[in-house]
Amino acid sequence: MDLQIAAILFQDGIANGAIYTMLALGFVLIFTTTRIIFASYGDLIALSVLTLHALQSGRLPGTAVLVVMLAILVTAAEAWSLVRLGEFRKLPRAVSTWLILPLLPVAACFFLRHELPYAGQIALTVALVMPIAPLLYRLVFQPIERASTLTLLIVALVLHYVIAGFTLLTFGAEGVRTAGSVTGQVDISSISIGIQVIVFVLVATSLATGLALFFSFTVSGKALRATAYNSEGARLVGISTRGSAVFAFLLAGAIAAIIGILIGPTITIYYDSGLMIGLKGFVGAVLGGFVSYPLAALGSVLVGLVEAYASFSASSYKEIIVFLSIIPIVLLRWIGARHDVEDEEEPA
Amino acid sequence: MTMFAMVPSTTPHPQLLRATLIVTGAMALAALPFALSSFSISLLNLVGIYALAALGLTLITGSGGVTSFAQAAFMGIGAYTSAYMTLRLGLSVWIGLCAALLLVGLCAALMGAVTLHLGGHYLPITTLAWAVAAYMLFGNLTDLGAHSGIGDIAPVSFFGILLDRPERAFYLVWGVLVLALIGASNLLSSRQGRAISALRGGALLAESLGVNPFRVRLLLFVLAAELAAFAGWLFAHTQSFVSPSSFDLNTGLQILLMSVLGGIGNVLGAVIGSAAVTLGRNAIQDLLPGLGLNAGTLEIIVFGVVFILLVHYFPRGLSPIIEKLLPAPSGDDLRIIDKDERLAFSRATRLEDERISVLSLRGIGKHFGGLAAVDDLSFEMRPRSIMALIGPNGAGKSTTFDLISGLKIPSSGSVTFLGQTTTGKPAYTLIRRGLSRTFQHVKLRPKASLIDNVMMGAHWRMRAGFVAGLLRLDRAEEHEYRRVAMLALKEIGMDENPLALAGNLALGPQRLLEIARALASDPVLIVLDEPAAGLRSQEKQALAKLLRHLRSQGLSILMVEHDMEFVMGLADDIVVLDFGRRLAAGNPTEIRNDPRVQEAYLGGAE
Numbered sequence: 001m002d003l004q005i006a007a008i009l010f011q012d013g014i015a016n017g018a019i020y021t022m023l024a025l026g027f028v029l030i031f032t033t034t035r036i037i038f039a040s041y042g043d044l045i046a047l048s049v050l051t052l053h054a055l056q057s058g059r060l061p062g063t064a065v066l067v068v069m070l071a072i073l074v075t076a077a078e079a080w081s082l083v084r085l086g087e088f089r090k091l092p093r094a095v096s097t098w099l100i101l102p103l104l105p106v107a108a109c110f111f112l113r114h115e116l117p118y119a120g121q122i123a124l125t126v127a128l129v130m131p132i133a134p135l136l137y138r139l140v141f142q143p144i145e146r147a148s149t150l151t152l153l154i155v156a157l158v159l160h161y162v163i164a165g166f167t168l169l170t171f172g173a174e175g176v177r178t179a180g181s182v183t184g185q186v187d188i189s190s191i192s193i194g195i196q197v198i199v200f201v202l203v204a205t206s207l208a209t210g211l212a213l214f215f216s217f218t219v220s221g222k223a224l225r226a227t228a229y230n231s232e233g234a235r236l237v238g239i240s241t242r243g244s245a246v247f248a249f250l251l252a253g254a255i256a257a258i259i260g261i262l263i264g265p266t267i268t269i270y271y272d273s274g275l276m277i278g279l280k281g282f283v284g285a286v287l288g289g290f291v292s293y294p295l296a297a298l299g300s301v302l303v304g305l306v307e308a309y310a311s312f313s314a315s316s317y318k319e320i321i322v323f324l325s326i327i328p329i330v331l332l333r334w335i336g337a338r339h340d341v342e343d344e345e346e347p348a
Numbered sequence: 349m350t351m352f353a354m355v356p357s358t359t360p361h362p363q364l365l366r367a368t369l370i371v372t373g374a375m376a377l378a379a380l381p382f383a384l385s386s387f388s389i390s391l392l393n394l395v396g397i398y399a400l401a402a403l404g405l406t407l408i409t410g411s412g413g414v415t416s417f418a419q420a421a422f423m424g425i426g427a428y429t430s431a432y433m434t435l436r437l438g439l440s441v442w443i444g445l446c447a448a449l450l451l452v453g454l455c456a457a458l459m460g461a462v463t464l465h466l467g468g469h470y471l472p473i474t475t476l477a478w479a480v481a482a483y484m485l486f487g488n489l490t491d492l493g494a495h496s497g498i499g500d501i502a503p504v505s506f507f508g509i510l511l512d513r514p515e516r517a518f519y520l521v522w523g524v525l526v527l528a529l530i531g532a533s534n535l536l537s538s539r540q541g542r543a544i545s546a547l548r549g550g551a552l553l554a555e556s557l558g559v560n561p562f563r564v565r566l567l568l569f570v571l572a573a574e575l576a577a578f579a580g581w582l583f584a585h586t587q588s589f590v591s592p593s594s595f596d597l598n599t600g601l602q603i604l605l606m607s608v609l610g611g612i613g614n615v616l617g618a619v620i621g622s623a624a625v626t627l628g629r630n631a632i633q634d635l636l637p638g639l640g641l642n643a644g645t646l647e648i649i650v651f652g653v654v655f656i657l658l659v660h661y662f663p664r665g666l667s668p669i670i671e672k673l674l675p676a677p678s679g680d681d682l683r684i685i686d687k688d689e690r691l692a693f694s695r696a697t698r699l700e701d702e703r704i705s706v707l708s709l710r711g712i713g714k715h716f717g718g719l720a721a722v723d724d725l726s727f728e729m730r731p732r733s734i735m736a737l738i739g740p741n742g743a744g745k746s747t748t749f750d751l752i753s754g755l756k757i758p759s760s761g762s763v764t765f766l767g768q769t770t771t772g773k774p775a776y777t778l779i780r781r782g783l784s785r786t787f788q789h790v791k792l793r794p795k796a797s798l799i800d801n802v803m804m805g806a807h808w809r810m811r812a813g814f815v816a817g818l819l820r821l822d823r824a825e826e827h828e829y830r831r832v833a834m835l836a837l838k839e840i841g842m843d844e845n846p847l848a849l850a851g852n853l854a855l856g857p858q859r860l861l862e863i864a865r866a867l868a869s870d871p872v873l874i875v876l877d878e879p880a881a882g883l884r885s886q887e888k889q890a891l892a893k894l895l896r897h898l899r900s901q902g903l904s905i906l907m908v909e910h911d912m913e914f915v916m917g918l919a920d921d922i923v924v925l926d927f928g929r930r931l932a933a934g935n936p937t938e939i940r941n942d943p944r945v946q947e948a949y950l951g952g953a954e
Binding site: 330334 | 601
C-alpha cells in the first residue's frame with residue numbers, strides 16, 4: 001500500500017465514517033430518550049433508498065403502503081386507549097396526528113409522483129420515511145416502554161425481520177441504486193478530494209451541529225435532553241416523555257431518510273440490507289455507550305476507517321473485521337468507565 | 349407450637365407422582381421411534397437440538413439483563429469445528445466434540461470477560477456483532493464449501509453402533525437433552541441457582557449477598573455457549589450437512605424466540621419453545637406455497653410478529669402454564685432442627701475487643717455533578733449497639749447507606765469496618781467481612797420459598813460450585829445450611845411454613861424475612877434501610893423486640909429510619925443528617941433536646 005492508495009482509502013474511510021456518524025446520532029438520540037437500542041434503524045435507510053428509486057422510476061413506492069398500514073394500526077390503538085379512558089375530546093387530535101399527518105405525503109406521492117423534479121423526489125422520500133419511525137415506536141415500543149433495555153433491544157432486532165419481510169413483499173428482491181450520484185474531484189494543492197466525501201462530511205457535520213443547537217436553544221430540544229437525563233424527573237416537571245420519544249423517533253427517521261438519499265447512488269441496496277448497515281453504525285455507537293454523541297461519532301469514524309483499510313487488504317474479510325472490531329471497542333469503553341453498581345430488576 | 353405439626357402429611361405423594369411421571373415420560377420418549385415416521389423423527393431430532401441451544405438461553409437470560417444472540421453462531425462454530433476435524437483431518441467424532449467444546453468455550457470466555465464487566469447491555473450487543481461476523485466467516489471457509497456448505501459428515505458411532513438413521517440418532521439427541529435438562533434443573537435448585545435467582549433481583553441484591561455478578565454471568569454465558577456447541581455438534585453429525593445459513597442471525601433469534609416462548613422460569617420451557625418454533629416453521633413451509641407466497645418471506649414476518657406480540661402480552665412465555673401443570677415441588681423433610689436449638693452468631697460473639705468501633709466513617713463525601721449528596725460526614729459506631737441514622741428527606745441517608753454497603757464509591761473520605769478499610773472494595777466482599785443489609789424497597793425473590801430466600805444469605809458461607817450443583821454433589825452442604833436457614837427463620841418466628849412463597853407475604857413479614865436472610869450470613873453488623881416503614885404498630889413492637897434480642901446476642905445494628913418514636917425508643921446512639929452533613933449526634937435524649945434538630949425537622953417553629 002503506497003501513500004496515494006492510503007490517502008484514497010483514508011477518504012473512503014472518512015466517507016463511511018460520516019455515514020456511520022449520522023447513524024450513531026440517530027442511535028444515541030433514540031437510546032437516550034427511550035432506552036431503546038434501535039437495532040432495526042438501518043431498515044429505514046434501506047427503505048429510503050428503495051423509496052427514492054421507486055419515485056425516480058415513476059412507480060408508487062411500497063413505503064406508501066407501509067405508512068398507510070402503520071397509520072391505521074396506530075390510530076386504532078390510540079383511539080382504543082382514549083376510548084377506554086373516556087377521553088373522547090382528544091380523539092380528533094389523535095386522528096389528525098397519527099392518521100392525517102402521515103397520510104399527507106402518501107397522498108402527495110399518489111398524485112404527484114410522475115411530475116416531480118429531483119429535489120421534490122428527495123423531499124417526498126424524507127416525508128414518507130420519516131413518519132415510519134414514530135409510528136413504529138407508538139405501535140411496538142410504547143406499550144412496553146417499561147420493559148428492560150434487553151427486552152427492548154430484542155424487540156428492536158426482531159422488528160427488522162418484520163420490516164424486511166414487508167419490504168420484500170412490496171419492493172421485491174431486486175437490488176437498486178438511485179440516480180443522482182455526486183462525482184468529481186476537488187484539487188487542493190497536490191491532494192485531490194472526492195466531492196462525494198465532502199458532501200457526506202458536510203451533511204454529517206451540519207446534522208450534528210443542527211442537533212447540538214436544537215438541544216441548547218429550543219424548548220423541545222431541552223425537553224428531549226431532560227428526558228434523556230432523567231425521564232422520571234422530566235415527567236415530574238411536566239414534560240411528556242412519550243412526546244419526547246415520538247419526537248426523537250421522528251428526528252431519527254429524518255436522519256435515516258437523509259442517509260439513504262446520500263448512500264443510494266453509491267451502493268446497491270436490497271430489501272434486507274438495512275440490518276448490516278444499521279449494525280455497522282451500531283458498532284461505532286458502542287464506543288459512546290449509546291449515550292455520548294462525541295464518543296459515538298469518534299467510534300463511527302474509527303469503524304469507517306477500519307472498513308476502508310480492511311476492504312483493501314482483506315476484502316472478503318472486510319465485514320468480519322468490522323464486526324469483530326466491537327471487541328476492542330468494548331475494551332476501550334471498559335477502560336474508560338468506572339461504575340457504581342447499576343441496578344435493573346427483572347420481573348419474577 | 350412444634351415443627352412437627354406443620355409438616356404436610358402428603359409428603360410422599362408428590363415424590364411418587366414425580367417418579368411416575370419421569371418413568372412414563374422416559375418410556376414414551378423411548379417408544380417414539382417405533383411409532384412415528386422417519387420424517388417426523390428427524391423433525392423431532394431438530395427440536396431436541398434447538399432445545400439444547402435454547403436451554404442455554406433459558407439459563408443465562410435467567411441471570412438478569414444478559415442474553416446472547418450468538419447461540420446459533422456458537423452452534424455453527426461447534427458444527428464446523430467438528431466437521432473439519434472429521435472430514436479434513438480424519439479424526440473421530442468424539443475428538444471433534446472435544447475440539448468444538450474447547451473452541452466455543454474459549455470464544456465465549458473471551459467475549460464474556462471483555463464485556464461483562466461493563467454490565468447492562470454490552471454482552472448482548474457484542475454477541476450480536478459476533479453472530480454476524482461468525483456467519484460471514486463460515487461463508488469464507490473455502491475448504492468447507494464456503495457459502496454452499498458441505499455434506500457427507502460422518503454420523504456418530506456409539507460403542508460400535510452407527511447412529512446413521514434418524515431413529516438411531518434420536519436416542520443420542522434426546523438422551524443428551526434429557527441429561528442436560530436434569531443438570532440444569534439441579535443447577536437451578538443449588539447454591540449457584542439461588543445466586544442466579546438473586547441476580548435476577550438486581551445487581552444490588554446479588555452484591556449484598558456476596559454474589560459476584562460478573563463471575564456468575566460469565567460462567568452461565570460459557571455454559572450456555574457450550575450447550576450450543578454440543579447442539580452444533582449434534583446438528584453436524586445427525587444432519588451430515590452444514591452450511592452458513594443454518595447458523596445465521598435469523599436462526600440465533602429463533603433460538604431466542606424459543607427460550608422467550610418457553611419462558612425463563614422453567615427448563616422444560618426450552619423444549620416446548622423449540623417444539624413450537626420448529627414445528628410451526630415446518631407447518632408454514634408446508635402451507636405457504638399453496639398461497640402463492642414465498643415461504644421464507646412470510647416465515648420471517650410471522651416469526652417477527654409472533655415474537656413481538658409475545659413480548660407485549662405474555663412476557664413470561666408459557667412457563668406459568670407449565671408451572672400449573674407440573675406437580676408442586678416436593679415437600680422436603682424440614683424437621684431438621686431441635687425444639688430448643690437457636691441460631692448461633694459465631695462471628696458476632698467472637699468479637700473480642702469491645703473498644704474497637706464496628707464501623708467508622710471519616711470525612712466521607714459523595715458528589716453528583718455539583719451536588720453534594722453527602723459532605724464530609726464522620727461518625728463511629730460502638731459494637732453491640734443499635735445506631736440510627738435520621739434526617740429529613742433528601743438529607744443523604746440513602747446515599748450514606750450505599751457508601752457504607754459499597755454500592756457507591758465515595759468521592760472523598762473512607763469507611764472502616766472492624767478496623768479494615770472497605771472504601772473502594774467491591775460490594776460483594778462486604779458480607780464475608782460481616783456486614784449484611786436489608787433494603788428499603790424489599791428485595792426478595794417472590795417465586796422462591798421462604799427457606800430458599802433465607803439460604804441466599806448463607807451464599808458466601810457455602811462452597812458448592814457449578815459442577816457440584818449440576819451433578820448434585822452438594823447435598824451434605826445443602827442440608828447443613830438448610831438447618832441454618834431454618835434457625836434464622838425461627839429467630840423471626842416464621843419457621844412454621846418454610847416452603848411458602850415469599851411473594852405471598854405481607855410487607856411486615858417480608859421485612860422480617862430480609863432480616864432472617866441477613867442473619868443466615870453470620871453477620872457482625874446488620875444494616876437496615878427503613879425497617880419500620882409501612883409496618884403496623886404491633887409489627888413495629890415485634891420488630892423492636894427482635895432487634896433488642898439480636899443486640900443481646902452480640903450483633904451491632906445500624907438503621908436508617910423515619911419513624912421517630914420507633915428510633916427514640918430503640919436506638920442507643922443517633923446521628924442526624926441534614927443536607928448531607930452531620931447535624932448532631934448523641935443519645936436519644938440529647939437529640940430530642942437539640943435545638944438544631946428541632947429546627948431541621950420542624951422548621952424552627954418552636
